[in-house]
Amino acid sequence: VGEIRRFLRDDNPIRVSRSVKEIASKIIKFKEELLKEKGREPTINEIAEKLGVELEEVILALESSQKISSLDEVVYQ
Amino acid sequence: MIIKNEMKLEFPSRSQNEAFARITVAAFASQLDPNLEELADIKTAVSEAVTNSIIHGYPNEIGPIKIIARLFEQGIEIIIEDNGKGIEDIEQARQPLYTSKPELERSGMGFTVMESFMDLLEVESEPGKGTKVRMIKYFKSQG
Protein backbone atom coordinates (compact mmCIF):
# COMPACT_ATOMS: atom_id res chain seq x y z
CA VAL A 1 0.00 0.00 0.00
CA GLY A 2 2.88 2.36 0.80
CA GLU A 3 4.24 1.72 -2.68
CA ILE A 4 0.94 2.51 -4.31
CA ARG A 5 0.61 5.70 -2.29
CA ARG A 6 4.06 6.85 -3.31
CA PHE A 7 3.38 6.00 -6.94
CA LEU A 8 0.07 7.83 -6.91
CA ARG A 9 1.56 10.85 -5.19
CA ASP A 10 4.39 11.08 -7.69
CA ASP A 11 1.94 10.57 -10.50
CA ASN A 12 -0.45 13.19 -9.19
CA PRO A 13 1.60 15.75 -7.31
CA ILE A 14 -0.35 17.83 -4.87
CA ARG A 15 0.69 21.42 -5.23
CA VAL A 16 2.71 22.52 -2.24
CA SER A 17 0.31 24.93 -0.67
CA ARG A 18 1.67 28.22 0.51
CA SER A 19 0.75 29.28 3.99
CA VAL A 20 -2.72 30.65 4.45
CA LYS A 21 -1.26 33.78 6.01
CA GLU A 22 0.99 34.46 3.05
CA ILE A 23 -1.92 34.11 0.64
CA ALA A 24 -4.13 36.31 2.79
CA SER A 25 -1.64 39.16 2.85
CA LYS A 26 -1.11 38.89 -0.93
CA ILE A 27 -4.88 39.10 -1.43
CA ILE A 28 -5.05 42.31 0.58
CA LYS A 29 -2.17 43.79 -1.40
CA PHE A 30 -3.71 42.86 -4.76
CA LYS A 31 -7.08 44.20 -3.67
CA GLU A 32 -5.59 47.56 -2.69
CA GLU A 33 -3.66 47.78 -5.97
CA LEU A 34 -6.74 47.11 -8.04
CA LEU A 35 -8.89 49.51 -6.03
CA LYS A 36 -6.32 52.24 -6.58
CA GLU A 37 -5.73 51.54 -10.26
CA LYS A 38 -9.14 50.48 -11.49
CA GLY A 39 -11.45 51.55 -8.68
CA ARG A 40 -12.96 48.09 -8.27
CA GLU A 41 -12.65 44.96 -6.16
CA PRO A 42 -11.00 41.88 -7.64
CA THR A 43 -13.12 38.79 -8.24
CA ILE A 44 -12.30 35.45 -6.64
CA ASN A 45 -10.99 33.96 -9.88
CA GLU A 46 -8.86 37.00 -10.64
CA ILE A 47 -7.18 36.55 -7.26
CA ALA A 48 -6.57 32.84 -7.76
CA GLU A 49 -5.07 33.54 -11.19
CA LYS A 50 -2.94 36.46 -10.06
CA LEU A 51 -1.56 34.55 -7.07
CA GLY A 52 -1.26 31.24 -8.93
CA VAL A 53 -3.15 29.32 -6.27
CA GLU A 54 -6.28 27.15 -6.25
CA LEU A 55 -9.67 28.78 -5.77
CA GLU A 56 -10.11 26.86 -2.55
CA GLU A 57 -6.92 28.31 -1.13
CA VAL A 58 -8.30 31.78 -1.79
CA ILE A 59 -11.56 30.89 -0.03
CA LEU A 60 -9.77 29.46 3.01
CA ALA A 61 -7.33 32.38 3.19
CA LEU A 62 -10.25 34.83 3.12
CA GLU A 63 -11.97 32.88 5.86
CA SER A 64 -8.92 33.12 8.10
CA SER A 65 -8.47 36.82 7.47
CA GLN A 66 -12.10 37.81 8.06
CA LYS A 67 -11.42 39.34 11.45
CA ILE A 68 -13.72 42.30 11.49
CA SER A 69 -17.07 41.30 12.92
CA SER A 70 -20.18 42.25 11.05
CA LEU A 71 -21.21 44.54 13.87
CA ASP A 72 -18.04 46.63 13.63
CA GLU A 73 -18.65 47.07 9.91
CA VAL A 74 -22.19 48.29 10.46
CA VAL A 75 -21.33 50.62 13.30
CA TYR A 76 -18.32 52.23 11.65
CA GLN A 77 -19.62 52.39 8.08
CA MET B 1 -34.61 33.08 -13.27
CA ILE B 2 -32.81 30.05 -14.67
CA ILE B 3 -31.16 27.97 -11.95
CA LYS B 4 -27.58 27.13 -12.92
CA ASN B 5 -26.72 25.06 -9.86
CA GLU B 6 -28.19 24.13 -6.51
CA MET B 7 -26.99 22.61 -3.23
CA LYS B 8 -28.58 21.46 -0.01
CA LEU B 9 -26.70 21.26 3.27
CA GLU B 10 -27.87 19.98 6.65
CA PHE B 11 -26.03 20.01 9.99
CA PRO B 12 -26.79 20.13 13.72
CA SER B 13 -26.98 23.47 15.55
CA ARG B 14 -23.49 23.23 17.09
CA SER B 15 -21.61 26.50 17.26
CA GLN B 16 -18.62 25.21 15.25
CA ASN B 17 -20.95 24.69 12.29
CA GLU B 18 -21.47 28.41 11.86
CA ALA B 19 -17.98 28.71 10.31
CA PHE B 20 -18.51 25.49 8.33
CA ALA B 21 -21.77 26.81 6.85
CA ARG B 22 -20.13 30.11 5.95
CA ILE B 23 -17.21 28.44 4.13
CA THR B 24 -19.52 26.03 2.29
CA VAL B 25 -21.80 28.76 0.99
CA ALA B 26 -18.75 30.86 0.04
CA ALA B 27 -17.25 27.93 -1.87
CA PHE B 28 -20.52 27.41 -3.71
CA ALA B 29 -21.02 31.12 -4.49
CA SER B 30 -17.47 31.27 -5.87
CA GLN B 31 -18.67 29.36 -8.93
CA LEU B 32 -20.22 32.66 -10.06
CA ASP B 33 -16.94 34.52 -9.51
CA PRO B 34 -18.16 37.28 -7.16
CA ASN B 35 -15.81 40.04 -6.08
CA LEU B 36 -14.31 40.14 -2.59
CA GLU B 37 -16.89 42.48 -1.15
CA GLU B 38 -19.85 40.50 -2.50
CA LEU B 39 -18.40 37.30 -1.07
CA ALA B 40 -17.80 38.91 2.33
CA ASP B 41 -21.39 40.22 2.36
CA ILE B 42 -22.76 36.73 1.73
CA LYS B 43 -20.58 35.18 4.40
CA THR B 44 -21.63 37.74 6.97
CA ALA B 45 -25.33 37.27 6.19
CA VAL B 46 -25.02 33.47 6.40
CA SER B 47 -23.18 33.77 9.73
CA GLU B 48 -25.94 35.92 11.19
CA ALA B 49 -28.75 33.64 10.03
CA VAL B 50 -27.04 30.44 11.17
CA THR B 51 -26.08 31.99 14.52
CA ASN B 52 -29.73 32.96 15.02
CA SER B 53 -30.87 29.39 14.40
CA ILE B 54 -28.23 28.06 16.81
CA ILE B 55 -28.85 30.56 19.62
CA HIS B 56 -32.52 31.54 19.26
CA GLY B 57 -33.97 28.61 17.30
CA TYR B 58 -32.54 25.91 19.54
CA PRO B 59 -31.72 27.65 22.84
CA ASN B 60 -31.72 24.48 24.96
CA GLU B 61 -31.14 21.64 22.50
CA ILE B 62 -29.27 20.68 19.36
CA GLY B 63 -31.51 20.61 16.29
CA PRO B 64 -31.14 20.44 12.51
CA ILE B 65 -30.34 23.47 10.36
CA LYS B 66 -30.87 23.30 6.60
CA ILE B 67 -29.37 25.50 3.92
CA ILE B 68 -30.43 25.58 0.29
CA ALA B 69 -28.43 27.72 -2.12
CA ARG B 70 -29.19 28.31 -5.78
CA LEU B 71 -27.03 30.02 -8.36
CA PHE B 72 -28.73 31.89 -11.17
CA GLU B 73 -27.30 34.10 -13.90
CA GLN B 74 -27.04 37.26 -11.80
CA GLY B 75 -26.55 36.03 -8.26
CA ILE B 76 -27.39 33.64 -5.48
CA GLU B 77 -30.48 32.71 -3.48
CA ILE B 78 -29.85 31.35 0.02
CA ILE B 79 -32.47 29.76 2.28
CA ILE B 80 -31.59 28.99 5.91
CA GLU B 81 -34.12 27.04 7.92
CA ASP B 82 -34.55 25.59 11.41
CA ASN B 83 -37.34 23.60 13.09
CA GLY B 84 -36.84 25.43 16.36
CA LYS B 85 -38.63 27.86 18.62
CA GLY B 86 -39.89 30.26 15.98
CA ILE B 87 -40.60 33.99 16.22
CA GLU B 88 -43.84 35.44 17.66
CA ASP B 89 -43.58 38.92 16.16
CA ILE B 90 -41.44 38.99 13.00
CA GLU B 91 -41.85 42.73 12.45
CA GLN B 92 -40.52 43.47 15.92
CA ALA B 93 -37.69 40.93 15.54
CA ARG B 94 -36.53 42.67 12.33
CA GLN B 95 -36.27 46.09 14.04
CA PRO B 96 -32.68 47.33 14.41
CA LEU B 97 -31.38 46.78 17.96
CA TYR B 98 -34.28 44.52 18.98
CA THR B 99 -33.08 41.39 20.76
CA SER B 100 -34.94 38.92 22.94
CA LYS B 101 -31.65 38.00 24.63
CA PRO B 102 -30.06 41.22 25.94
CA GLU B 103 -28.55 39.12 28.76
CA LEU B 104 -26.35 37.35 26.18
CA GLU B 105 -25.00 40.68 24.95
CA ARG B 106 -26.63 40.17 21.61
CA SER B 107 -26.60 43.32 19.52
CA GLY B 108 -30.03 42.94 17.97
CA MET B 109 -28.47 43.79 14.59
CA GLY B 110 -28.57 40.39 12.92
CA PHE B 111 -31.58 40.94 10.66
CA THR B 112 -30.43 44.49 9.95
CA VAL B 113 -27.06 43.16 8.82
CA MET B 114 -28.70 40.55 6.57
CA GLU B 115 -31.00 43.18 5.10
CA SER B 116 -28.26 45.68 4.36
CA PHE B 117 -25.67 43.20 3.03
CA MET B 118 -28.11 41.30 0.82
CA ASP B 119 -30.53 42.53 -1.87
CA LEU B 120 -33.55 40.71 -0.47
CA LEU B 121 -34.48 39.32 2.94
CA GLU B 122 -37.68 37.41 3.65
CA VAL B 123 -38.44 35.90 7.05
CA GLU B 124 -41.10 33.26 7.65
CA SER B 125 -41.64 31.85 11.10
CA GLU B 126 -44.18 30.04 13.24
CA PRO B 127 -43.81 29.72 17.03
CA GLY B 128 -43.02 26.11 17.91
CA LYS B 129 -42.48 25.19 14.25
CA GLY B 130 -39.35 27.04 13.17
CA THR B 131 -37.90 29.85 11.13
CA LYS B 132 -36.99 30.22 7.47
CA VAL B 133 -34.86 33.06 6.15
CA ARG B 134 -34.61 33.63 2.39
CA MET B 135 -31.98 35.97 0.99
CA ILE B 136 -30.90 37.00 -2.49
CA LYS B 137 -27.67 38.70 -3.52
CA TYR B 138 -27.08 40.04 -7.03
CA PHE B 139 -23.49 40.10 -8.18
CA LYS B 140 -22.54 43.32 -9.92
CA SER B 141 -19.45 41.59 -11.24
CA GLN B 142 -21.79 39.41 -13.32
CA GLY B 143 -23.40 40.18 -16.72
Next chain:
Amino acid sequence: MIIKNEMKLEFPSRSQNEAFARITVAAFASQLDPNLEELADIKTAVSEAVTNSIIHGYPNEIGPIKIIARLFEQGIEIIIEDNGKGIEDIEQARQPLYTSKPELERSGMGFTVMESFMDLLEVESEPGKGTKVRMIKYFKSQG
Protein backbone atom coordinates in the same frame (compact mmCIF):
# COMPACT_ATOMS: atom_id res chain seq x y z
CA MET C 1 -17.79 5.32 18.04
CA ILE C 2 -19.33 8.51 19.40
CA ILE C 3 -20.41 10.90 16.65
CA LYS C 4 -19.21 14.42 17.40
CA ASN C 5 -20.70 16.12 14.38
CA GLU C 6 -22.47 15.24 11.14
CA MET C 7 -23.33 16.92 7.87
CA LYS C 8 -25.35 16.06 4.78
CA LEU C 9 -24.76 17.63 1.41
CA GLU C 10 -26.67 17.19 -1.85
CA PHE C 11 -25.90 18.62 -5.27
CA PRO C 12 -26.42 17.78 -8.96
CA SER C 13 -23.78 15.80 -10.87
CA ARG C 14 -22.30 18.84 -12.64
CA SER C 15 -18.54 18.73 -13.05
CA GLN C 16 -17.96 22.02 -11.21
CA ASN C 17 -19.42 20.42 -8.08
CA GLU C 18 -16.48 18.06 -7.74
CA ALA C 19 -14.34 20.93 -6.42
CA PHE C 20 -17.22 22.21 -4.31
CA ALA C 21 -17.69 18.81 -2.65
CA ARG C 22 -13.97 18.53 -1.98
CA ILE C 23 -13.77 21.95 -0.31
CA THR C 24 -16.89 21.29 1.76
CA VAL C 25 -15.71 17.95 3.11
CA ALA C 26 -12.26 19.42 3.80
CA ALA C 27 -13.78 22.36 5.70
CA PHE C 28 -15.84 19.93 7.76
CA ALA C 29 -12.93 17.56 8.44
CA SER C 30 -10.84 20.56 9.54
CA GLN C 31 -12.90 20.70 12.74
CA LEU C 32 -10.87 17.70 13.92
CA ASP C 33 -7.60 19.47 13.12
CA PRO C 34 -6.06 16.81 10.84
CA ASN C 35 -2.57 17.36 9.49
CA LEU C 36 -2.05 18.57 5.91
CA GLU C 37 -1.36 15.12 4.52
CA GLU C 38 -4.46 13.60 6.09
CA LEU C 39 -6.54 16.44 4.72
CA ALA C 40 -5.01 16.01 1.24
CA ASP C 41 -5.79 12.27 1.39
CA ILE C 42 -9.45 12.96 2.17
CA LYS C 43 -9.76 15.54 -0.57
CA THR C 44 -8.27 13.19 -3.13
CA ALA C 45 -10.58 10.32 -2.11
CA VAL C 46 -13.66 12.56 -2.23
CA SER C 47 -12.64 13.84 -5.66
CA GLU C 48 -12.35 10.31 -7.00
CA ALA C 49 -15.69 9.16 -5.60
CA VAL C 50 -17.61 12.25 -6.74
CA THR C 51 -15.98 12.13 -10.18
CA ASN C 52 -17.08 8.50 -10.48
CA SER C 53 -20.69 9.42 -9.68
CA ILE C 54 -20.59 12.28 -12.20
CA ILE C 55 -18.96 10.33 -15.04
CA HIS C 56 -20.01 6.72 -14.49
CA GLY C 57 -23.14 7.08 -12.35
CA TYR C 58 -24.84 9.63 -14.57
CA PRO C 59 -23.13 9.29 -17.98
CA ASN C 60 -25.97 10.86 -20.00
CA GLU C 61 -27.91 12.93 -17.49
CA ILE C 62 -27.59 15.15 -14.45
CA GLY C 63 -28.63 13.38 -11.23
CA PRO C 64 -28.35 13.94 -7.49
CA ILE C 65 -25.20 13.12 -5.50
CA LYS C 66 -25.40 12.90 -1.71
CA ILE C 67 -22.57 13.11 0.78
CA ILE C 68 -22.83 12.30 4.48
CA ALA C 69 -19.80 12.98 6.68
CA ARG C 70 -19.48 12.15 10.37
CA LEU C 71 -16.73 13.19 12.73
CA PHE C 72 -15.87 10.87 15.57
CA GLU C 73 -13.10 11.02 18.14
CA GLN C 74 -10.41 9.47 15.94
CA GLY C 75 -11.41 10.44 12.42
CA ILE C 76 -14.04 10.89 9.76
CA GLU C 77 -16.57 8.66 7.98
CA ILE C 78 -17.61 9.77 4.51
CA ILE C 79 -20.47 8.29 2.47
CA ILE C 80 -20.89 9.31 -1.16
CA GLU C 81 -23.99 8.10 -2.95
CA ASP C 82 -25.66 8.37 -6.32
CA ASN C 83 -28.90 6.97 -7.78
CA GLY C 84 -27.30 6.33 -11.13
CA LYS C 85 -26.27 3.45 -13.34
CA GLY C 86 -24.74 1.21 -10.72
CA ILE C 87 -21.94 -1.35 -11.03
CA GLU C 88 -22.46 -4.93 -12.30
CA ASP C 89 -19.28 -6.46 -10.93
CA ILE C 90 -17.92 -4.56 -7.93
CA GLU C 91 -14.90 -6.83 -7.47
CA GLN C 92 -13.79 -6.22 -11.04
CA ALA C 93 -14.46 -2.47 -10.76
CA ARG C 94 -12.19 -2.27 -7.70
CA GLN C 95 -9.22 -3.87 -9.50
CA PRO C 96 -6.33 -1.47 -10.12
CA LEU C 97 -6.34 -0.25 -13.74
CA TYR C 98 -9.83 -1.58 -14.51
CA THR C 99 -11.97 1.01 -16.25
CA SER C 100 -15.17 0.66 -18.26
CA LYS C 101 -14.35 3.86 -20.11
CA PRO C 102 -10.86 3.49 -21.61
CA GLU C 103 -12.02 5.75 -24.44
CA LEU C 104 -12.23 8.66 -21.95
CA GLU C 105 -8.63 8.12 -20.92
CA ARG C 106 -9.72 7.12 -17.44
CA SER C 107 -6.89 5.59 -15.47
CA GLY C 108 -8.91 2.92 -13.70
CA MET C 109 -7.17 3.91 -10.46
CA GLY C 110 -10.05 5.71 -8.69
CA PHE C 111 -10.99 2.92 -6.28
CA THR C 112 -7.32 2.09 -5.73
CA VAL C 113 -6.66 5.70 -4.76
CA MET C 114 -9.61 5.72 -2.35
CA GLU C 115 -8.48 2.45 -0.84
CA SER C 116 -4.89 3.48 -0.31
CA PHE C 117 -5.54 7.04 0.89
CA MET C 118 -8.31 6.05 3.31
CA ASP C 119 -8.35 3.42 6.08
CA LEU C 120 -11.55 1.74 4.94
CA LEU C 121 -13.42 1.55 1.65
CA GLU C 122 -16.76 -0.20 1.19
CA VAL C 123 -18.64 -0.17 -2.09
CA GLU C 124 -22.30 -1.09 -2.43
CA SER C 125 -24.01 -0.94 -5.80
CA GLU C 126 -26.98 -2.23 -7.70
CA PRO C 127 -27.30 -1.88 -11.50
CA GLY C 128 -30.01 0.65 -12.30
CA LYS C 129 -30.30 1.71 -8.66
CA GLY C 130 -27.05 3.46 -7.83
CA THR C 131 -23.76 3.30 -5.99
CA LYS C 132 -22.75 4.02 -2.42
CA VAL C 133 -19.15 4.40 -1.33
CA ARG C 134 -18.30 4.44 2.39
CA MET C 135 -14.86 5.51 3.55
CA ILE C 136 -13.19 6.02 6.91
CA LYS C 137 -10.01 7.92 7.67
CA TYR C 138 -8.35 7.82 11.09
CA PHE C 139 -6.35 10.88 12.03
CA LYS C 140 -3.04 10.02 13.59
CA SER C 141 -2.85 13.55 14.88
CA GLN C 142 -5.89 12.72 17.08
CA GLY C 143 -5.92 11.01 20.49
